[in-house]
Amino acid sequence: MPEPQRIPVGRKRRRPTRGGTVLSEELIVTAALELIEAPGGRALTVRRLGAALGCDPSAVYRYFANTDALLLAVADRLIGESLEGFTPGDDWTEALREFATRVHSSVLRHPRLAAVRASRFTAGPAEYQAVDTGIGILLRAGFPPADAVRHYHVFIDTVLAHAALDAEVRDLDGEQKERNGRVWSNAERSLPADSHPHLRAVLDHLPAMADSAFPDTLDLLLAQFRARLPQ
Structure with a gap:
């Protein structure tokens, strides 16, 4: 199975979002997990993620190639937490x-x-x-x-x-x-x-x-x- 596509460091956003938050892979994964587990169980979308982070949805693609790559990153986070x-x-x-x-x-x-x-x-x-x-x-x-x-x-x-x-x-x-x-x-x-x-x-x-x-x-x-x- 091919590995999720990695995003070059140069493409990652380092300036604050309109909400004053500096994006990072960790922050995006945390927000995605919260959306997935929120009451109602609506599907994870980049639009919803952008709204939760206070940024343009396209900014997420500076860190993850697509929502599938993000979903795998969330799963990897949980693996690490389970064996911490x-x-x-x-x-x-x-x-x-x-x-x-x-x-x-x-x-x-x-x-x-x-x-x-x-x-x-x-x-x-x-x-x-x-x-x-x-x-x-x-x-x-x-x-x-x-x-x-x-x-x-x-x-x-x-x-x-x-x-x-x-x-x-x-x-x-x-x-x-x-x-x-x-x-x-x-x-x-x-x-x-x-x-x-x-x-x-x-x-x-x-x-x-x-x-x-x-x-x-x-x-x-x-x-x-x-x-x-x-x-």
Whole structure:
């Protein structure tokens, strides 16, 4: 996947906007994130961004080639924030668990960017640092380079996929959430024993299916990694 187009330093605006603010990539990313997460959830546009920054919308293009490049920069910011202060310890499985939990929690805090973070490479400094950290944990655990890369790929895609799913569930309205919770609680009345014998055999455990599978998935994934670690 090609990297987002970089804007030459010479094109970047250094004089104040009409509101007295000097633009920067950091300021634009912050404003874009606020617009994305504002109540109403309207799409991010350069026109809205210009209004929020108090500048001509075209000034944004001095820093970002298009809104897609800006969106990736916002996602990269969130990656960096999710792992800020993270220092892997000696226990590699616990280090991966904390890494996963931080990323998962970050996606839930910013659900409108869940799909972008799960499906796109930002090619930004925070993502490169995150991948370096994750692969480094697996290398120090004793996995050969090819296995470390493959396992990290499985690991991060699993974490992001579950995070995106959980973010979508969290964004359901009250009625939708209530219906989800009722489905398995009411299974005894809606599942005849002759046609669904296996579900009837586990009725007491079915309500747990309304909860996130992320914790159990992470446990299973880490157990599989431990089983594959060269002795």
